[in-house]
Amino acid sequence: MQPVAYQDREFLDSDEARPIRILAEYLEPLQRFQAQNVQDTVVFFGSARVTSKEYAEAELATLSRRLVGDAPEVEQHLALGRKAVEWSRYYEEARELARLLTEWSLGLGSPNHRFVVTSGGGPGIMEAANRGASEAGGKTVGLNIRLPFEQGPNPYITDGLHFEFHYFFMRKFWFAYLAKALVIFPGGFGTLDEMFEILTLMQTEKLAKQIQIVLYGAEYWDPIMNLGPMLEWGAISKPDLLLLQRADTPQEAFEVLKSHLIEYHVTPATVQETKAPAITKTRD
Numbered sequence: 001m002q003p004v005a006y007q008d009r010e011f012l013d014s015d016e017a018r019p020i021r022i023l024a025e026y027l028e029p030l031q032r033f034q035a036q037n038v039q040d041t042v043v044f045f046g047s048a049r050v051t052s053k054e055y056a057e058a059e060l061a062t063l064s065r066r067l068v069g070d071a072p073e074v075e076q077h078l079a080l081g082r083k084a085v086e087w088s089r090y091y092e093e094a095r096e097l098a099r100l101l102t103e104w105s106l107g108l109g110s111p112n113h114r115f116v117v118t119s120g121g122g123p124g125i126m127e128a129a130n131r132g133a134s135e136a137g138g139k140t141v142g143l144n145i146r147l148p149f150e151q152g153p154n155p156y157i158t159d160g161l162h163f164e165f166h167y168f169f170m171r172k173f174w175f176a177y178l179a180k181a182l183v184i185f186p187g188g189f190g191t192l193d194e195m196f197e198i199l200t201l202m203q204t205e206k207l208a209k210q211i212q213i214v215l216y217g218a219e220y221w222d223p224i225m226n227l228g229p230m231l232e233w234g235a236i237s238k239p240d241l242l243l244l245q246r247a248d249t250p251q252e253a254f255e256v257l258k259s260h261l262i263e264y265h266v267t268p269a270t271v272q273e274t275k276a277p278a279i280t281k282t283r284d
Helices: 015-035 053-066 072-106 125-135 168-177 189-203 218-224 228-232 238-243 250-265
Strands: 041-045 116-119 140-145 162-165 179-184 212-216 244-247
Touching: 015 162, 015 168, 041 072, 041 125, 041 189, 053 072, 072 116, 072 125, 072 212, 072 250, 116 125, 125 140, 140 168, 162 168, 168 179, 168 189, 179 189, 179 250, 189 212, 189 238, 212 250, 228 238, 238 244, 244 250
Parallel strands: 041 116, 041 179, 116 140, 140 162, 179 212, 212 244
Antiparallel strands: none
């Protein structure tokens, strides 16, 4: 028997049904966020390649036992292992910042879940953020993207708040839609892409809300994010430089986030709100 159209798998996978699939990636997350009373989020971006300090140190110890001699390739492998240990500090600091933020948000007394730590759902900084929030006893969101070569979701995402997206732009939509702040840890092309997407929306006033962006880790970001030449050439204006605030420790980043969230997003009305969370709107 021919299935009805909305149960026809072949049709739903077709080019003609693409608008339906796109709409599903809006409506299905919306339903779940409302069901779990998630009012807004703080998004953590950063590299998927960063590991925990414990894991990095264990891998370096294994390399040191296996690799002997003074051949250039041996030293190259060991140097990468040592760099991984050095880089692991960002995993631990993302974990700690997520813990601090979640413990604070749980104390706000809101019936809805405020400033829920959200990541791309994968390994590295994403795992660290979800892990820290989970260890603090809060909900935590993972917005994963289906890729043939990518690792799966990390185990610290709250049940019911693990989302799988096919379309990058719908995933980016959900990163931005509920976010009240972003923390940008060291990362690669994907991290830069996500950060500049939000910066562009802020610069062009396409977001009908105040968002704080914290650039975490001067040692990593200062050589990369030198925006001075853009200002000198007139590609950006001086106020645009203020869209980014920098931090180098979890406590410093937490104070920046807390100050922003209290000033712009924590009011008696939001703390005492009892109805289902309203989705923050972007400008048309």
